[in-house]
Amino acid sequence: MISIEGLRKVFRLNNDDIAAVDDLTLTIPDGEIFGVIGYSGAGKSTFVRLLNRLEEPSSGRIVIDDEEITTLNSKQLRLARQGIGMIFQHFNLLWSRTVEANIAFPLEIAGVPKQERQKRVQELIDLVGLGGREKAYPSQLSGGQKQRVGIARALANNPKVLLCDEATSALDPETTNAILNLLVDINKKLGLTIILITHEMHVIRKICNQVAVMEQGRIVEQGNVLDVFTHPVQDVTKKFVQQIMGPSDEEDDITNIIENNADGIILKLQFLGEATNQTLISQLAKRFDIDLNILQGKITQTQAGGYGTLFVQVIGEQEEFDRALSFIQEQTSVEVEVIRDVS
Numbered sequence: 001m002i003s004i005e006g007l008r009k010v011f012r013l014n015n016d017d018i019a020a021v022d023d024l025t026l027t028i029p030d031g032e033i034f035g036v037i038g039y040s041g042a043g044k045s046t047f048v049r050l051l052n053r054l055e056e057p058s059s060g061r062i063v064i065d066d067e068e069i070t071t072l073n074s075k076q077l078r079l080a081r082q083g084i085g086m087i088f089q090h091f092n093l094l095w096s097r098t099v100e101a102n103i104a105f106p107l108e109i110a111g112v113p114k115q116e117r118q119k120r121v122q123e124l125i126d127l128v129g130l131g132g133r134e135k136a137y138p139s140q141l142s143g144g145q146k147q148r149v150g151i152a153r154a155l156a157n158n159p160k161v162l163l164c165d166e167a168t169s170a171l172d173p174e175t176t177n178a179i180l181n182l183l184v185d186i187n188k189k190l191g192l193t194i195i196l197i198t199h200e201m202h203v204i205r206k207i208c209n210q211v212a213v214m215e216q217g218r219i220v221e222q223g224n225v226l227d228v229f230t231h232p233v234q235d236v237t238k239k240f241v242q243q244i245m246g247p248s249d250e251e252d253d254i255t256n257i258i259e260n261n262a263d264g265i266i267l268k269l270q271f272l273g274e275a276t277n278q279t280l281i282s283q284l285a286k287r288f289d290i291d292l293n294i295l296q297g298k299i300t301q302t303q304a305g306g307y308g309t310l311f312v313q314v315i316g317e318q319e320e321f322d323r324a325l326s327f328i329q330e331q332t333s334v335e336v337e338v339i340r341d342v343s
C-alpha cells in the first residue's frame with residue numbers, strides 16, 4: 001500500500017551536504033503498524049516528514065494507495081494530505097482553540113459543513129476518550145489528553161495512513177501505554193496503516209508488527225518484530241534489543257544456575273512469541289508428575305506473543321521427565337535445551 005523507492009533527502013549546511021535520508025526503499029502493507037527505530041540523527045523525522053512532503057524529497061518516489069505523492073502539484077498535495085494524518089511529539093495544537101475547535105480545524109479546511117463537522121467532532125472525541133473535555137483549552141489538559149486531541153485531529157478526515165513522529169516521547173510510561181493502546185485500538189477499528197517512528201524499543205515491542213532500524217539515513221535491518229528480536233544482526237539493532245532484554249551474559253547465568261541448584265534437571269526454555277505457548281509451565285505441571293521451579297528468566301510481550309528465556313528446575317522421576325520433554329519438543333514451538341541432566 002505504501003511503496004517508497006530510492007528516497008533521498010540532502011540538506012545543505014555550512015557548505016556540507018548531509019544525506020538525512022539516503023536511498024531508502026521500503027514497502028509497507030495495508031493495515032500494518034510499522035515501526036521505524038533509530039538513534040537521534042538517524043533520519044527518522046526527516047523520513048516521516050517526506051511521506052507527506054512536509055519535507056520535499058531530493059529524489060525518489062513515494063506511492064500511497066496508488067497515488068504518487070512525489071509528483072503531485074500543491075493543490076493535489078493538499079487533498080492527498082487529508083488521507084495522511086500525522087501526530088507529533090509536542091502535539092502541535094492550536095493553543096487559543098478548545099479541544100473541539102482543534103479537532104474541527106482540519107474539517108473546516110476541508111470545507112465540511114458545520115452540522116456534519118459537529119457530528120464528526122463528537123464521534124472523534126468519543127473514539128479517543130475525551131468525553132467531557134470538549135470545551136477545555138490545551139493548557140488545561142495533561143500530556144496524554146493533548147496527544148488524544150492530536151490523534152482525533154489527525155483522524156478527522158478519515159485518513160488511510162497515520163504518521164506518528166515520536167508521539168509518546170514526551171509522555172510518562174503510564175500515559176505512553178495508554179496512548180499506544182489507543183493506537184492499537186484505532187488500527188483495529190479503522191484498519192488504518194500506522195507508521196511510527198521512535199527511539200524506544202519498548203514502543204516497537206508493544207504495538208508494532210514490523211520494524212525497520214535506521215542508521216545514518218538508511219534502513220540497516222528490517223523484518224517482523226519477533227525475527228528482529230530473536231536474531232538481531234546489526235550492532236545498532238542488538239543495542240535496541242538490549243534496551244528491553246538487558247545484556248546477554250548467558251554463559252555466566254548458566255554456570256551460576258547450575259552451581260546454585262544442586263538437585264534436579266535444569267532446562268532452558270526459549271519462547272519465540274507464540275501466544276499458544278504461554279501456558280506451558282502450568283500444562284507441564286498438570287500433565288506430568290513433576291515439580292517445576294522457575295530459576296531465572298525474562299519474558300517480554302510482543303504483538304505476536306511472549307518472547308524470551310526461562311530456566312527451570314524439574315524434579316521428578318526420569319520417566320516422567322522424558323515424557324514432559326517429548327511433549328515440549330513435539331507439541332509446542334518452545335525451544336528446549338537440557339542444560340543439566342541428572343546422572
Ligand SMILES: Nc1ncnc2c1ncn2[C@@H]1O[C@H](COP(=O)(O)OP(=O)(O)OP(=O)(O)O)[C@@H](O)[C@H]1O
Nearest residue numbers: 011013018020038039040041042043044045046047
Ligand atoms: N532542516 C535541516 N537542515 C539541515 N540539516 C538537517 C535538517 N533537518 C535535519 N537535518 C539533519 O539530518 C539528520 C537527520 O535528522 P532527523 O531529525 O531526521 O533525525 P532523527 O532520527 O529524527 O533524530 P531526532 O530524533 O534527534 O530528531 C541530522 O544530521 C540532522 O542534523
